[in-house]
Amino acid sequence: MLEIRELNLEVDGRPVLKNLNLTIEEGESHVLLGPNGSGKTSLLLGILGFPKYQVTGGSIIFKGKDIIGLSTADRVKLGMGIAFQHPPVIRGIRLGEMVNLCRGDKSQQISKQTRILAKKLHFSDEFLERDVNAGFSGGEIKRSEIMQLMAQNPDFVMLDEPDSGVDIENMELIGNMIGELLHRKIQPSKRTASGLIITHLATITDYIEVDWAHVMLDGVIACSGSPDRIISEVMKGGYEKCVRECQMTMDRK
Amino acid sequence: MRKGMPDDNGPEIEKYTLKAEKHDTKDLPEIEDKYNQAFLNVGYDPKGAERSGSFLQVDHSVLCSKVVQEGVEIMSTTDAIEKYSWLSDYWWHAVAPEKDVYTQQVDRKQTHGYFLRTLPGVKTTYPLQSCLFTEQEGLSQNVHNIVIAEEGSELHIITGCSVAEKVKSALHLGVSEFYVKKNAKITFTMIHNWAPEVEVRPRSGTIIEENGVFISNYVCLDQVKDLQMYPVTYCGKNARATSQSIIYASKDSKIDIGSKMVLQGENSRAQIISRTVAQDSADVTARGILTGSAANVKGHLECIGLMLSDTARIYSVPELEATVKDAELSHEAAVGRISEEEIAYLTARGLSEEEAAGAIVRGFLNVDIKGLPASLGEQVRQMIRMSAEALE
Numbered sequence: 001m002l003e004i005r006e007l008n009l010e011v012d013g014r015p016v017l018k019n020l021n022l023t024i025e026e027g028e029s030h031v032l033l034g035p036n037g038s039g040k041t042s043l044l045l046g047i048l049g050f051p052k053y054q055v056t057g058g059s060i061i062f063k064g065k066d067i068i069g070l071s072t073a074d075r076v077k078l079g080m081g082i083a084f085q086h087p088p089v090i091r092g093i094r095l096g097e098m099v100n101l102c103r104g105d106k107s108q109q110i111s112k113q114t115r116i117l118a119k120k121l122h123f124s125d126e127f128l129e130r131d132v133n134a135g136f137s138g139g140e141i142k143r144s145e146i147m148q149l150m151a152q153n154p155d156f157v158m159l160d161e162p163d164s165g166v167d168i169e170n171m172e173l174i175g176n177m178i179g180e181l182l183h184r185k186i187q188p189s190k191r192t193a194s195g196l197i198i199t200h201l202a203t204i205t206d207y208i209e210v211d212w213a214h215v216m217l218d219g220v221i222a223c224s225g226s227p228d229r230i231i232s233e234v235m236k237g238g239y240e241k242c243v244r245e246c247q248m249t250m251d252r253k
Numbered sequence: 254m255r256k257g258m259p260d261d262n263g264p265e266i267e268k269y270t271l272k273a274e275k276h277d278t279k280d281l282p283e284i285e286d287k288y289n290q291a292f293l294n295v296g297y298d299p300k301g302a303e304r305s306g307s308f309l310q311v312d313h314s315v316l317c318s319k320v321v322q323e324g325v326e327i328m329s330t331t332d333a334i335e336k337y338s339w340l341s342d343y344w345w346h347a348v349a350p351e352k353d354v355y356t357q358q359v360d361r362k363q364t365h366g367y368f369l370r371t372l373p374g375v376k377t378t379y380p381l382q383s384c385l386f387t388e389q390e391g392l393s394q395n396v397h398n399i400v401i402a403e404e405g406s407e408l409h410i411i412t413g414c415s416v417a418e419k420v421k422s423a424l425h426l427g428v429s430e431f432y433v434k435k436n437a438k439i440t441f442t443m444i445h446n447w448a449p450e451v452e453v454r455p456r457s458g459t460i461i462e463e464n465g466v467f468i469s470n471y472v473c474l475d476q477v478k479d480l481q482m483y484p485v486t487y488c489g490k491n492a493r494a495t496s497q498s499i500i501y502a503s504k505d506s507k508i509d510i511g512s513k514m515v516l517q518g519e520n521s522r523a524q525i526i527s528r529t530v531a532q533d534s535a536d537v538t539a540r541g542i543l544t545g546s547a548a549n550v551k552g553h554l555e556c557i558g559l560m561l562s563d564t565a566r567i568y569s570v571p572e573l574e575a576t577v578k579d580a581e582l583s584h585e586a587a588v589g590r591i592s593e594e595e596i597a598y599l600t601a602r603g604l605s606e607e608e609a610a611g612a613i614v615r616g617f618l619n620v621d622i623k624g625l626p627a628s629l630g631e632q633v634r635q636m637i638r639m640s641a642e643a644l645e
């Protein structure tokens with residue numbers, strides 16, 4: 001699905017990713033852990049091709065195609081999608097219209113499909129009339145982002161901290177929906193959707209099982225492995241200790 | 254001239270003719286047919302569906318003044334002043350005839366205008382509609398409009414001013430006087446749709462009596478040569494006034510508009526909202542002034558501009574003036590470009606950058622118009638959307 005080789009990325013002339021490598025196969029879901037400022041969000045926005053995130057070296061192959069040079073809209077059309085952590089308020093565009101747009105439907109009439117989806121995310125019809133993200137609570141932003149993703153139904157799903165600042169009740173719903181997006185509820189051989197989830201405290205892994213975990217430090221993926229091991233080591237000793245032990249194991253090999 | 258008031262190096266009246274060809278009412282069906290779309294674009298439905306009455310003036314001829322609902326009066330002001338001797342108490346009462354050369358011209362050389370009135374206690378089920386239309390090249394239309402909502406009545410109006418597609422240049426002078434009586438309400442939605450060489454000088458004044466409500470919405474999304482207006486609203490005791498304007502200025506349009514609210518009755522409230530988009534080499538001045546001179550008055554002014562080019566200009570002038578200690582006045586003014594973050598967000602949902610920018614501009618102009626009856630509110634929203642859609 002996604003193959004990143006030796007990726008170097010700059011933001012405003014400042015290097016944020018250094019020779020980063022990451023491969024995500026079809027049907028796989030990965031979590032990405034790491035301290036603030038290590039470059040996790042930059043990686044997602046670089047994959048998405050936001051103009052501020054300049055690739056200075058390496059390659060990003062998505063579904064067998066080199067996507068560097070493609071616009072964000074073209075990458076989205078190829079089948080990727082993202083749930084943002086801090087999305088901006090868009091005045092005058094209603095959430096319902098936005099969900100329509102995600103499905104490629106440009107009509108301003110909020111469609112029946114949109115209303116059905118909203119119900120699933122516990123949003124009322126009135127809520128769909130609100131301007132996108134205007135005065136939304138933390139939990140509402142998460143649910144709204146995931147609702148938009150579900151309308152898009154991408155093959156490759158990126159989630160930027162879907163579990164931060166969410167209460168238990170919302171978390172259960174969000175976990176469920178992410179599980180659906182990432183085909184976690186069907187048997188592994190039939191999964192076609194892949195995911196990359198940034199998570200601070202790995203809370204999301206209490207709700208869905210994932211295939212791989214990575215720790216990011218200073219713009220590189222410093223350590224990868226089974227989610228159980230990586231997450232328990234991070235929880236025990238922090239990111240850097242986990243990375244040190246990981247590298248010792250690799251050295252021994 | 255005090256600070257913030259427009260300096261008017263405006264249109265030369267002499268350039269335009271006052272000799273209008275007369276249109277006959279028997280030609281009305283033909284005219285309605287011919288300009289159906291132009292009328293609809295400014296909210297005037299020739300069929301009059303969901304309207305409590307209609308007024309149509311083409312050039313200097315009043316072609317339609319039709320009342321549908323009882324308790325509503327619609328006629329030309331020339332007829333009204335003949336019919337009602339008391340109308341002299343309202344004539345040039347909210348706007349001074351000597352205000353400037355344009356009011357003087359309307360005073361001397363008036364060419365009709367509409368008189369709209371609701372009798373005491375009457376509430377319009379549907380809005381009244383009016384349209385002032387210019388079909389003749391180089392004409393000056395000098396209308397004097399009077400709108401009166403008698404005590405306890407409710408009057409909703411949608412009015413459009415426009416020119417025929419073939420008209421390149423014209424002058425529109427419009428004096429409008431609004432009287433909101435005790436416990437009455439007027440909502441007035443005005444849509445302008447001009448042409449590249451048309452010059453426009455509306456001059457409006459509103460007097461709101463005790464507990465009265467006045468809501469004014471102004472929409473102008475098409476090119477115009479030179480438009481300047483500065484309506485003034487005087488709020489009596491417990492009165493409520495809202496003014497919203499939505500401007501999309503393109504090419505070399507020159508637009509100078511603003512609103513002044515005088516909070517002179519105790520406990521009165523006023524709100525001015527303006528949204529301005531400037532494209533190409535348009536030049537827009539967006540003014541707003543709130544004056545608080547009575548106890549417990551409150552006013553807020555919000556003036557937001559969006560710049561789409563390096564050759565356009567937005568000059569935003571918010572002003573507050575208090576002359577009593579417990580007047581509460583505030584303002585919020587901002588001019589900026591489309592946020593890159595918002596564009597990026599929409600591209601992540603599959604829109605191209607151009608589509609995203611268009612959607613953001615449309616959203617910016619999509620101001621929630623409060624206080625209108627639901628169906629009219631929806632119509633006005635649709636109209637703004639349609640016009641904004643056509644901008645791309």
